[in-house]
Amino acid sequence: MPALSWREYLDEKMLPHLWCPGCGNGIALGALTRALAELQLPRNKVVVVTGIGCWGKADDYLATSALHGTHGRALAFATGVKAARPELTVIVLMGDGDGATIGGNHLIHAARRNIDLTAVVLNNQNYGMTGGQVSATTPVDAVTSTTRYGNPERDFDLCRLVDAAGANYVARGTVYHVPQLDRLIRDGITKKGFSFIEVISPCPTHFGRRNKLGSAVEMMKALKTRAVNVNSPAAKTGELPAGAFLIGKLADRDDPDFTARYAAVQQKAQAKGGFSS
Amino acid sequence: MNIANRSKDKNESTVDRGSKETRRLFLQGNEAIAEGAIAAGARFYAGYPITPSSEIAEACAEKLPAVGGVYIQMEDELGSIAAVIGASLTGVKAFTATSGPGFSLMQENLGVAILGEVPCVVVNVQRSGPSTGLATRPAQADVMQARWGRHGDQHLIVLSPATVQECFDLTVTAFNLAERFRAPVILLADEIVAHMRENVTLPDPAQIKIVNRKKPACPPEEYLPFKPDPDGVPPLADYGSEYIFHVTSSMHGERGYSQNDPANAGAKIKRLFTKLDNHLDEILLVKHHYNPADELDLLIVTFGCTTRPARAAALRTPNLKAGVLQLVTLWPFPDAFIAEAAQKARAVLVPELNLGQVIREVQRVVGKEKPVFGLHKSNGLGFLPAEISARIEEVANQCLR
Numbered sequence A: 001m002p003a004l005s006w007r008e009y010l011d012e013k014m015l016p017h018l019w020c021p022g023c024g025n026g027i028a029l030g031a032l033t034r035a036l037a038e039l040q041l042p043r044n045k046v047v048v049v050t051g052i053g054c055w056g057k058a059d060d061y062l063a064t065s066a067l068h069g070t071h072g073r074a075l076a077f078a079t080g081v082k083a084a085r086p087e088l089t090v091i092v093l094m095g096d097g098d099g100a101t102i103g104g105n106h107l108i109h110a111a112r113r114n115i116d117l118t119a120v121v122l123n124n125q126n127y128g129m130t131g132g133q134v135s136a137t138t139p140v141d142a143v144t145s146t147t148r149y150g151n152p153e154r155d156f157d158l159c160r161l162v163d164a165a166g167a168n169y170v171a172r173g174t175v176y177h178v179p180q181l182d183r184l185i186r187d188g189i190t191k192k193g194f195s196f197i198e199v200i201s202p203c204p205t206h207f208g209r210r211n212k213l214g215s216a217v218e219m220m221k222a223l224k225t226r227a228v229n230v231n232s233p234a235a236k237t238g239e240l241p242a243g244a245f246l247i248g249k250l251a252d253r254d255d256p257d258f259t260a261r262y263a264a265v266q267q268k269a270q271a272k273g274g275f276s277s
Numbered sequence B: 001m002n003i004a005n006r007s008k009d010k011n012e013s014t015v016d017r018g019s020k021e022t023r024r025l026f027l028q029g030n031e032a033i034a035e036g037a038i039a040a041g042a043r044f045y046a047g048y049p050i051t052p053s054s055e056i057a058e059a060c061a062e063k064l065p066a067v068g069g070v071y072i073q074m075e076d077e078l079g080s081i082a083a084v085i086g087a088s089l090t091g092v093k094a095f096t097a098t099s100g101p102g103f104s105l106m107q108e109n110l111g112v113a114i115l116g117e118v119p120c121v122v123v124n125v126q127r128s129g130p131s132t133g134l135a136t137r138p139a140q141a142d143v144m145q146a147r148w149g150r151h152g153d154q155h156l157i158v159l160s161p162a163t164v165q166e167c168f169d170l171t172v173t174a175f176n177l178a179e180r181f182r183a184p185v186i187l188l189a190d191e192i193v194a195h196m197r198e199n200v201t202l203p204d205p206a207q208i209k210i211v212n213r214k215k216p217a218c219p220p221e222e223y224l225p226f227k228p229d230p231d232g233v234p235p236l237a238d239y240g241s242e243y244i245f246h247v248t249s250s251m252h253g254e255r256g257y258s259q260n261d262p263a264n265a266g267a268k269i270k271r272l273f274t275k276l277d278n279h280l281d282e283i284l285l286v287k288h289h290y291n292p293a294d295e296l297d298l299l300i301v302t303f304g305c306t307t308r309p310a311r312a313a314a315l316r317t318p319n320l321k322a323g324v325l326q327l328v329t330l331w332p333f334p335d336a337f338i339a340e341a342a343q344k345a346r347a348v349l350v351p352e353l354n355l356g357q358v359i360r361e362v363q364r365v366v367g368k369e370k371p372v373f374g375l376h377k378s379n380g381l382g383f384l385p386a387e388i389s390a391r392i393e394e395v396a397n398q399c400l401r
């Protein structure tokens, strides 16, 4: 079989995509297809599960199998796919609102369960699809269409949340640091157990405009200056400048995943003979 | 009670009871539902505990892993039905069980199963509401919610068991209909039926008629997951098979990718109705607890837990011929059976544990030609035969004597 190129994971019939100029979604989608191509995963063995939102539209452009569920529930749909057919590679694409705000409960439980899914949460700090409302990842004081006087609430550090909940793999990347993002997604897919990759991305149309963050290019440059590699000396000191965030692999462990643990349950049940009625 | 050998009038289950493998057990309704699901081929359960349905989860947690299946307790009911849908798309028969509050939480994702045409079974063991209500007393007040509880135009199948045997038989039927029509099916039980214990016959598995979903036969590159066959039902492949396909909660074309064209949307929504309505002969189940050739003074229309007390009351009506027509399929509503039975009766009575749901449908079908009376109760208690007898007396005095 000839090697699959990244383009073969895309459904080019569906292009052009609906994302705004300057949006990072296309870059993240490119990173995902390159990771799939590097792993040479057969397209029929990959199920991409998405939620609702701009990033949740990504399945429309993919030539793998896909399930586009409801807002906040993508991880729960994916849990059913994976628990029923552990041999499939299941990748879950969610916006920050989808994956962490309305869907926050499923996120912590997928991590606790350590089920072998790869969640790619694209964090653009607001609800892109519905007009730029506040999200649980909107920084405090930021202006959105529903926080005209500044956000009174604090934002989540999603990576710390998912790490604490027990995921085997936690990473953060940006759509500026593309080769690293490709690797982070690839490693998340190969990792057994729950993998979580937060992708920091600009939303120039809503968040950038309301917070006067400049053009799409300036927002992209800001990703470069604000991101601190977790392996850099600056990261080791533990003191990050205001507005800075860590990128790279933030947690990497090998606890047994749900599939392994449930196989043990099935063995015990079968040894016992099962039917007791 | 399998769809293939179902007849219009059916007081006997038609499965073979004589085989060596037939088991006679003293079971609770909920346990019989779990047994029925496993007998039907279910190998995946995702749920969240809630009385009076929890015994179904407990039985599945014990039995499914023993037959190579999966039980997973989700973080809530929104996730439970979502996981069921995901599992079903891999080709595994999947189901969940819940009660009132959990059934409310499942509504949005039930819509995904309807639009995405995903076979699955949802058991709702009705309890008294609204809200947490009289936890966990019986009620039959989710009849309309089961049919209309979601936003948007859609249609679905709802079955209602009245005995523990029917809990088993109708669970098998529910899976068969879900697979046949590539659609979710709701088993609308109630606390009384679910917690009652009775002798049940679990037939030899080899004797149980099992329906499996139609799989595509075309080459993988030609597969259109939402292109219907002439019967209105599109074949469904499994995730992970050689067929690659998309399922979406958004309006979609035959290829399963989102599509906003109004003509496509109109045709799709219409097909969600016609794929059921064109096959009512396979879906509608009722039981005449009287000789349907007989002329009646009073036709009593029941479902679920009202059936037994109504039958007892019907036997105790002096100088009056009353007969019980039990609705097994609640939705699509069995109009034709009710119209036919009402033709041969002078009046109709609908006892139900709610303040008036099925009676609206019966009135719609019967029209103004015959008087339709209700007996409604919504206080967390079931009917005693004497209460139904008393209502029969009132009706008789009003228009039958």
Ligand SMILES: Cc1ncc(C[n+]2csc(CCOP(=O)(O)OP(=O)(O)O)c2C)c(N)n1
Pocket: A052, A053, A054, A055, A056, A070, A071, A094, A095, A096, A097, A098, A099, A122, A124, A126, A127, A128, A129, A130, A135
């Ligand atoms: C239950 C429900 N509530 C609300 C919505 C409306 N809605 C659609 S997308 C969305 C937010 C999208 O934001 P996010 O998840 O961050 O993704 P983005 O569009 O920014 O990629 C909302 C609120 C919905 N579809 N379903």
